[in-house]
Amino acid sequence: MHRYSVRFHGLGGQGLKSMLQEMVAPLLMRMGFSVQAFPFFGGERRGAAVIGYLRFGTKPITTHSFIEEPDMVVLFDERIAMEHAVHNLRPGSILLVNSPDARHLVEHYPQFTIFSLNARAISIKNTIGQNDDPFLVINTAMAGAFLRVLEIVANVYAHDHDITAVLEGSLSKKIAENTMAVHEGKDAVMNASGPRPDGSTDPRFGITGPNDRCTKCRLCHLFCPKRAIDVSADDVYTIAGDRCNYCGICVAVCPRDALTLFTNTTGETS
Amino acid sequence: MKPAIPTGPAVLTGNTAAAYGFALADIDVFGGYPITPSTEVTEQIAALASRGSISTIYRNTDSELASIALGIGVSTAGGRYGTATSSQGLALMCELLHWATTARLPLVIANVNRSLGAPWSIHPDQTDSLLFRDMFMPQIYCSNVQEVLDMILWAYRLAEDEEVSLPTLVSFDGFLLSHTAENVVIPAFEDVQKFLPPRTPNKNFVLPDRSDPHVMNLQCPCDAKEHTKRKKALVDSLRRAETIIPAIAADWHRIFGASNYGNGFARVSGPNNADVAVITMGSIVGTVEEAFANEPVRVIGLRFFRPFPMRELKALVSGASKVLVIDRSILPDGMGALSHELRLREKEFPQDVYSFVGGFGGQDLSETVFRSALEFVRTHALSENERSQTFWLGEQ
Numbered sequence: 077m078h079r080y081s082v083r084f085h086g087l088g089g090q091g092l093k094s095m096l097q098e099m100v101a102p103l104l105m106r107m108g109f110s111v112q113a114f115p116f117f118g119g120e121r122r123g124a125a126v127i128g129y130l131r132f133g134t135k136p137i138t139t140h141s142f143i144e145e146p147d148m149v150v151l152f153d154e155r156i157a158m159e160h161a162v163h164n165l166r167p168g169s170i171l172l173v174n175s176p177d178a179r180h181l182v183e184h185y186p187q188f189t190i191f192s193l194n195a196r197a198i199s200i201k202n203t204i205g206q207n208d209d210p211f212l213v214i215n216t217a218m219a220g221a222f223l224r225v226l227e228i229v230a231n232v233y234a235h236d237h238d239i240t241a242v243l244e245g246s247l248s249k250k251i252a253e254n255t256m257a258v259h260e261g262k263d264a265v266m267n268a269s270g271p272r273p274d275g276s277t278d279p280r281f282g283i284t285g286p287n288d289r290c291t292k293c294r295l296c297h298l299f300c301p302k303r304a305i306d307v308s309a310d311d312v313y314t315i316a317g318d319r320c321n322y323c324g325i326c327v328a329v330c331p332r333d334a335l336t337l338f339t340n341t342t343g344e345t346s
Numbered sequence: 347m348k349p350a351i352p353t354g355p356a357v358l359t360g361n362t363a364a365a366y367g368f369a370l371a372d373i374d375v376f377g378g379y380p381i382t383p384s385t386e387v388t389e390q391i392a393a394l395a396s397r398g399s400i401s402t403i404y405r406n407t408d409s410e411l412a413s414i415a416l417g418i419g420v421s422t423a424g425g426r427y428g429t430a431t432s433s434q435g436l437a438l439m440c441e442l443l444h445w446a447t448t449a450r451l452p453l454v455i456a457n458v459n460r461s462l463g464a465p466w467s468i469h470p471d472q473t474d475s476l477l478f479r480d481m482f483m484p485q486i487y488c489s490n491v492q493e494v495l496d497m498i499l500w501a502y503r504l505a506e507d508e509e510v511s512l513p514t515l516v517s518f519d520g521f522l523l524s525h526t527a528e529n530v531v532i533p534a535f536e537d538v539q540k541f542l543p544p545r546t547p548n549k550n551f552v553l554p555d556r557s558d559p560h561v562m563n564l565q566c567p568c569d570a571k572e573h574t575k576r577k578k579a580l581v582d583s584l585r586r587a588e589t590i591i592p593a594i595a596a597d598w599h600r601i602f603g604a605s606n607y608g609n610g611f612a613r614v615s616g617p618n619n620a621d622v623a624v625i626t627m628g629s630i631v632g633t634v635e636e637a638f639a640n641e642p643v644r645v646i647g648l649r650f651f652r653p654f655p656m657r658e659l660k661a662l663v664s665g666a667s668k669v670l671v672i673d674r675s676i677l678p679d680g681m682g683a684l685s686h687e688l689r690l691r692e693k694e695f696p697q698d699v700y701s702f703v704g705g706f707g708g709q710d711l712s713e714t715v716f717r718s719a720l721e722f723v724r725t726h727a728l729s730e731n732e733r734s735q736t737f738w739l740g741e742q
Contacts, residue, residue: 097527101357105529111357114526116708118468120382136529138490138632140522141712 079133080230081143082222085161086152089122091215096128098246099219104132106238112137122211125156148172148229150222152195152214162188172225174214176321178268189229193221193265194322197337202253202260207328207337216243216254220261286313286334296326296335347372348535350399358530360494360523361386364430364456364516367498368402369394370538371454374425375403377413379435382468383520384458387430410435414442414455417513421451424547426502428453432520433460433474440478446513447482448580450548452505453513454498459628459674460520461707469708470520472628472674476651476683478515482580484587485652488518489613489631491528496598497649499533500610503542503594509586511548519674521708522629533602541601588653611655613647614662620644622723623666623697625659625684627651628674630711637713638720654687660694669697670723672716672739674705681736689734698728704739715740 086092093115101113111132118124129143148170151161158181162171167187175181178192195217199205205212223239226232243255286296290313297305297313304319305326315326327335349369358366364387368376376395378388395404407413413429420427431439436457446453457475461467475485484504488494494516501514518524595610606613615635616623623644624634631647638645646662648655663669673682681689685701700723705711719739 093525097357097359101527105355105357110529112526112528113357114359114521116521139636139713140490140519140526140629141633142710144712144714 077133077230077232078135079131079137080148080232081146082130082148082150083143083146084126084128084130084150084152085156086126086128087122087155087211088117088120088124088126089209089211089213090126090152091213092126092128092152092218093117094246095215095219096130099215099242100130100222101132102246103223103234103238103242106242107232107234109133110136116142148225150218152218158184170225170229172218172221172265173268174218174221175268176323182269190268191221191225191228191265192268193217193261195221195261196324197322198257198260198264200324200327200337202250202257204250204253204257207324216257217261217264220258220263221265222261223258224262224265286330287336288334289332290334291332293331295329295331299325299329301325347401349394350397351394351532353532353534355529355531357527358491358495358532359386359525359527360488360491360518361430361458361525362390363491363495363530364458364498364518365390365394366532367495368428368454368456369400370495370533370535371426371428371499371502371542372400372535372544373402373428373502375405375416375420375427377405377407377416377427377429379407379410379413379429379431381410381432381435383460383470383524384430384432384435384456386524387456387458391428391430410438411442414439414446417453417455418442418446418449418451421446421453421513422449424545426453426506426545428456428498430456430458432458433462436474437462437477443478443483443513444481448576450511450579450583451513452502452511452545452548454501454505455513455515456494456498457515457517458520458524459517465707467707468520470522470629470674471706471708472517472519472683473676473706475515475517476675479652479683481652482584483512483652484510484514484584484650486514486516486649487627487651488516488523489627489629489647489649491523491526492530493649494518494523495530495532496605496607499538499542500594500598502545503597504587504591506545507586507590508546508548510583510590512583512587517628519629526629537601541597584653588655591650591653591655607649609658611648611650611658612662613649614644616644617642618644618662619665621666622668622670622720623663624670624672624720625663625688626672627684630672630674630705630716633711633713634672634716637716641720643720648684651683656687656691656694659688663695663697667697668700668723669695670700670719671702672711672719673701673703674711676703676706676736679734681734685736699733700728701736702739703736709740711739 096113104111109132117126151173171188172191174195176194195214198217199214200207302319304316306314376391380388394400417427505514592609627648671685675683681701682703688695
């Protein structure tokens with residue numbers, strides 16, 4: 077491969093810069109590629125827009141321009157303006173997005189091949205990010221998803237021992253958790269336009285609860301953006317599987333930890 | 347002491363490469379006053395020093411002015427000093443930097459190019475370092491991350507040459523190099539020692555020993571003859587720098603093997619009989635090379651802006667009838683710093699000099715932008731007015 081170019085869009089705090097420079101770029105170097113990775117941002121603030129650029133290939137990279145026409149766009153957060161994110165992305169190119177349910181993007185952007193995963197859930201489950209953090213770090217789950225998409229679209233395979241070596245070299249803490257998140261990211265990413273096993277929702281995540289710690293405060297019901305938490309007249313709470321998109325907001329707002337977000341990739345719960 | 351840093355192939359950002367450059371130069375003191383986008387250089391030297399991975403004394407200073415003051419002290423005492431800064435920080439050093447140059451004190455400043463305000467910007471252009479083009483200070487501009495590391499070592503070698511003995515500035519574009527991770531080979535300390543031996547302080551410029559009983563009044567010599575002599579010596583020192591740069595490059599290649607550093611002054615590609623020659627410097631050199639990869643164009647990435655390598659440059663563009671100069675700076679006379687240098691020397695550069703400026707405040711200079719500039723140069727004959735004017739690159 078002469079050269080492959082990827083543009084990343086994220087928000088400050090999500091770990092986009094360190095994912096590119098401390099995980100993906102060293103990994104691609106270990107695999108024998110010439111590589112170049114750089115971020116571009118304004119103020120270094122949580123929540124501020126961050127753009128990352130990645131070039132890699134078999135020939136030396138000498139240019140230092142932004143990537144005008146990427147082969148792939150990776151979107152860390154759906155709060156980023158989509159038109160901005162997919163600017164100059166050619167039809168037929170790849171869009172990888174962190175989203176509990178990316179089917180609406182498939183409708184809007186039929187010209188792209190869209191992959192998605194719930195990186196937020198993987199991060200929370202592995203105790204990497206705090207669930208009440210609006211800009212929680214999701215970079216290892218995204219790195220895993222990105223590596224899987226590279227396997228599919230570019231025939232670029234990273235060995236597990238290389239991934240482990242790079243993570244051990246770049247992380248100072250939570251190495252096991254982040255390694256798990258990379259592998260869960262790899263397993264969780266799926267073609268968003270493909271069929272779902274149950275025909276509706278993402279089967280790989282679920283919310284359990286509320287359990288007996290629930291005080292019926294209704295915060296989850298009030299904050300649910302999908303109105304997926306029904307409260308009956310006698311105060312029985314039910315989560316409607318067809319509406320829930322596993323965003324985890326109910327888990328975050330619950331003052332009693334009565335709700336739990338889990339992923340089915342390993343069968344473990346958080 | 348041998349620094350405890352990695353050796354061999356790695357992926358490093360420009361800032362880390364600069365920090366490793368200082369570590370390999372085994373400097374005595376590093377003065378830190380962090381400023382975006384050079385902050386990580388300071389952070390990493392501080393971390394290496396606090397872990398004992400390098401024997402450098404790291405000092406927090408209370409401003410960039412204090413940092414260069416510390417450097418003056420260290421260098422006067424015969425030590426090896428380094429610091430890193432950007433933009434407004436470099437500007438704040440101005441007063442004492444003049445002292446450091448005229449006192450002939452070798453030290454190295456890594457300057458990560460960033461726009462000088464107003465308006466406020468943390469993104470690159472080269473107006474900060476080029477503010478100092480009238481100082482007797484060698485200025486190096488890096489075109490990739492490998493060069494950032496290597497040029498820190500070159501800078502000490504040049505600065506500490508007995509007859510040069512000047513502070514030296516190593517500049518690299520903010521974000522586009524400082525925050526860009528690229529493939530780099532980190533040289534081995536043993537090899538670096540062959541290239542850059544410990545400093546031998548120049549006795550002419552060192553204060554007397556503390557034990558020396560003589561009292562020396564440094565404040566008011568009122569000696570116009572001495573002053574004039576030193577001014578002349580400054581001119582000679584930069585001339586000397588120009589003569590030894592090829593020797594430094596040759597020494598580098600002898601120890602570390604082949605590179606694209608040539609004789610040191612410039613990175614050159616393309617045929618020598620090309621009708622159009624491009625001169626630029628900094629991170630966009632590689633972008634221009636990729637943009638014109640399939641064009642019969644000679645691309646010259648200037649590595650040394652001071653001393654200005656006039657003879658070298660003249661030879662490099664002698665086969666061209668048109669010279670396209672791309673500057674990331676703008677002067678009050680309405681042209682970029684490189685164009686200004688060429689137009690000052692019409693006899694040496696009789697070609698049509700097309701002056702282009704752009705990339706201010708982080709404006710992206712892409713291959714497309716350069717291709718349209720080349721198209722313009724090929725199809726447009728300069729009017730008399732345009733010989734002293736500038737064209738602005740990209741979207742305005």
